[in-house]
Amino acid sequence: MATNNYMKMEFPALSVNVGLARITVASFASQLDFTVSEINEIKVAVSEAVTNAVIHAYREKVGNVMIQASLKNGKIEIIVKDEGSGIENIDAAKKAEYTTVEGRMGLGFVFMESFMDELTIQSVPEQGTIVRMVKTPVDAQIIDSNER
Amino acid sequence: MDISTEVLQDTLIVRLQGELDLHTASMFRDEVDNILSRRRRITKVMLSLNGVTFIDSSGLGALLGRYKKIMQRGGRIVIAEMSPGVKKLLELSGVNKIIPLFDTEWEALKKLGLSAISLEQLKSNQEENRRMYTGGLFNGDK
Ligand SMILES: Nc1ncnc2c1ncn2[C@@H]1O[C@H](COP(=O)(O)OP(=O)(O)OP(=O)(O)O)[C@@H](O)[C@H]1O
Numbered sequence A: 001m002a003t004n005n006y007m008k009m010e011f012p013a014l015s016v017n018v019g020l021a022r023i024t025v026a027s028f029a030s031q032l033d034f035t036v037s038e039i040n041e042i043k044v045a046v047s048e049a050v051t052n053a054v055i056h057a058y059r060e061k062v063g064n065v066m067i068q069a070s071l072k073n074g075k076i077e078i079i080v081k082d083e084g085s086g087i088e089n090i091d092a093a094k095k096a097e098y099t100t101v102e103g104r105m106g107l108g109f110v111f112m113e114s115f116m117d118e119l120t121i122q123s124v125p126e127q128g129t130i131v132r133m134v135k136t137p138v139d140a141q142i143i144d145s146n147e148r
Numbered sequence B: 001m002d003i004s005t006e007v008l009q010d011t012l013i014v015r016l017q018g019e020l021d022l023h024t025a026s027m028f029r030d031e032v033d034n035i036l037s038r039r040r041r042i043t044k045v046m047l048s049l050n051g052v053t054f055i056d057s058s059g060l061g062a063l064l065g066r067y068k069k070i071m072q073r074g075g076r077i078v079i080a081e082m083s084p085g086v087k088k089l090l091e092l093s094g095v096n097k098i099i100p101l102f103d104t105e106w107e108a109l110k111k112l113g114l115s116a117i118s119l120e121q122l123k124s125n126q127e128e129n130r131r132m133y134t135g136g137l138f139n140g141d142k
């Protein structure tokens, strides 16, 4: 079993940093036995969370995005945090096709939810949003249930 | 993100390489919309995603945005050649129900109704450019 490990990163909410964030978290995640397709799912989830911080959280000013990723008990936990506008209605925001920006798909939270094992959203209007996601490699889940 | 474009009569062929996300989606959008507004005769678009290694909701939104654009002038759009990861997202998002997907550029262009002569012309362009060209027009046409 890999030892517990964590990483933190912080950057201004600029679109050019979205790729950097997902590649960094994905390569950190590869310390666990994720398949190529699971790593791609993690990339999509991180991309969605960070993109939301860039386009929704900071509309007038450019603030920062904070990411913390930790490996604990064979799982990865990813936290993406902003100090932006916050989400008025989280339940509505999670629905497919719900968007407050014309021309967007309203799929970000849907992808985060379907690609990660756990998704929790905490948000306070005018204070910011914390998105927490957890994922376990499928291989490990099978071994786990065999042992039980 | 690498974008290459080719116009054949009323058809615009766009080949994308790299990662299609918030940052690169705007490059893609501007490039395609520029050509569409300059050349009013274009009514068909084929997007070849052969070299696209990553896509997220911003990328999907950009694809759908081009669909809306081309529909406004009564045209058609198709997508060809995607990796399994990209295909999965096109299906999960339901984009595949709006924009038809094809495994090869050849099939996609045939579906758009490109004449045999045009396809021949494309093939010879292709052979001329072989050394520079990295997309795979006739990959699946073995
Ligand atoms: N970090 C955030 N800060 C403020 N509002 C947010 C944040 N993340 C999401 N939202 C709100 O939740 C809505 C839904 O987010 P979601 O990512 O599901 O869709 P979208 O971003 O609108 O579209 P897509 O992700 O498909 O491009 C957004 O339209 C926005 O109003």
Ligand SMILES: [Mg+2]
Pocket: A048, A051, A052, A107, A108, A109, B057
């Ligand atoms: Mg989003």
